[in-house]
Amino acid sequence: MDNNSISRIRIKDIARLAGVSAGTVDRVLHKRGEVSDSTRKKILEIIEKMDYQPDILASALAARKPFRIAALIPHGTGESPFWKYPLAGIEEALNEIAHFGVSVDRYFFDYEDPDSFVRSSRKMLTHSPQGVILAPVCTGESASLLEECNDYGIPVVLINANICTGSCIAFIGQDSVQSGMVAARLMHYGLKDDADVLIINFTREKGNQEHILKREEGFRKYYRNFSTESDSRLIQLNISESASQQPDKILEDSLLSDPDRFGGIFVTNSRVFRVAAFLEKKGLEKPILIGYDLLQESKEFMIKGTIDFLISQKPREQGYKSVMTLYHHLVLRKQVGRTQYVPIDIITKENLEHYTFT
Amino acid sequence: MDNNSISRIRIKDIARLAGVSAGTVDRVLHKRGEVSDSTRKKILEIIEKMDYQPDILASALAARKPFRIAALIPHGTGESPFWKYPLAGIEEALNEIAHFGVSVDRYFFDYEDPDSFVRSSRKMLTHSPQGVILAPVCTGESASLLEECNDYGIPVVLINANICTGSCIAFIGQDSVQSGMVAARLMHYGLKDDADVLIINFTREKGNQEHILKREEGFRKYYRNFSTESDSRLIQLNISESASQQPDKILEDSLLSDPDRFGGIFVTNSRVFRVAAFLEKKGLEKPILIGYDLLQESKEFMIKGTIDFLISQKPREQGYKSVMTLYHHLVLRKQVGRTQYVPIDIITKENLEHYTFT
């Protein structure tokens, strides 16, 4: 029943069956040339027939070649601390597979600054990693990088956001449209049909906005399923995060003119804590507030009850999975899932504690 | 920065530093006796000082001793298919660590039949496994088994349910009280303060009922936090699953006498699909329905909207973690977390798809 390591076929066995030495088999396995076509063919046949699986323990031990993975992600400080969580997941994965010689070099860049992305990616490429974890926040630049990695034969795993070129081995992230529908479901379930809902997008000049758009799309899609005119009850508000504008000012204009109008507010990203802070400061009657990501800042507002629900993108799991995917590809040489959606977790005050490390 | 396998200290190095041969160090490491106290002490000091970490790859390769883990769990067929999911998680973990010679033997028993538990556990013990995964459904019998394993020095991991003896290395499961609070939160959020709620416990003559009690406790606790008299709005209904009674009959008595009384129903385990089936059959005005576990049976009712929310116990993750915990303990010889709570996942129609394999 168990086909694990007990008495599996070895290189030696193949060599014996083919009437050659182990070295020759090794050359065939590693395409290290200088083997006559006839023997190569014979060996490959035997490998096929006996379903030879290399012993990765012995392999890793003998090779002792380090697998260097590069992670190119925004730094998790300042405005969007989101990215420190994938990093934690990366560490976690590393702990489990460090014996195989896997290491991860981290290259950070600034969310808002495509130049810093390019600089970091240049630096990364000079270290010629065997695999890359890429957060394609800067869409255009990321696409070029992807091409380049493709030319060098470096496998790339996309994390968190997807860009639709085929030249990556996997995408790990969330189904954004669907997550918007989950948010809408929660909103509608608590609010029923009798109030307007404000959708707030904190936008950025630069950087990938796909997430935000798809989340809003999913949110609206859910509402449309109930009534055609319900769409008109969803009011959109875009707030630019660039310094030139005052977020609080805009919120004030929208919310204070008719304080009771909105029964619910849906914030399409992690900046939901900003809205929560505003609501608290102004002492407004509390609308239902739903947003994204269990950041430390938002956590406090959840405990106090200002934020009702958060959708988690499972950032830690994303980091974990991205390393593991490259490990499976590089070390175990196994097929990996092309699109790996992480679950759409609903966080609320009551289950928050058990998500602290997710 | 990276302390992974590159140029780590080896047995040879320790031997050289201690002025002995590698064999002696090996004897000290494995307590295989016949080493003078003085040299043993010296070697241990060096090991300590240099923070020697054995190379588990080389270790596993050289030893080639299989690690046999036994999983003693109810079979996942018939009434409660729950247990097939942990099994899937066990397989998944196995896939990742089979190269280390880890194998899992599965021993099944009948939830309701303590005798079958004892039979299975006897059989298991005759195969003297190096580690045990135990679902302590039969409380008393499990406690004795735990003692016995303790005597034999076999580490045990408890899965899903906890029994409060100290002689296991880890418990993996859910915080049941807290999960009840999550359910209550969802109920209260959708129902506000204006309706009675029915709490249905599907009970069994035998087997561990802790879960159910704690879930109800958490549910009530949440409601008490809002008003002291709210507790009186929570009506409890116990339905025995034994054949002698007719579940549907009891439901009929409770629900049909005053069809509009209950705005919500909370079922404290996976049998929520039974209630959903009943509601559909009778064509009752749909109350909010919340239960546990994403079983195939319940899934269909979620999609149709009869069941509003399910709390997932993440059974697959429980299985996965239990194997991994024993792997860390047995193979890596690392410290493992004593109590490993799995997250309290909220499943709804909209995020259901991404939980299919959790």
Added chain:
DNA sequence: AAAAACTCCGTGTACGTACACGAAAATACA
């Protein structure tokens, strides 16, 4: 005082793979 038993420890080989080195065979070139 020789034999036996026991304590302490070094040596050697195995685990399965990777890879360097160089020998033998095949081919090319003169």
Added chain:
DNA sequence: TGTATTTTCGTGTACGTACACGGAGTTTTT
């Protein structure tokens, strides 16, 4: 035909640990 070159392949060692075997030295037994 002899030499140079290339193709093809076998041998040996290394990776770090586990463990069996047995040698040298010491103590006990007869």
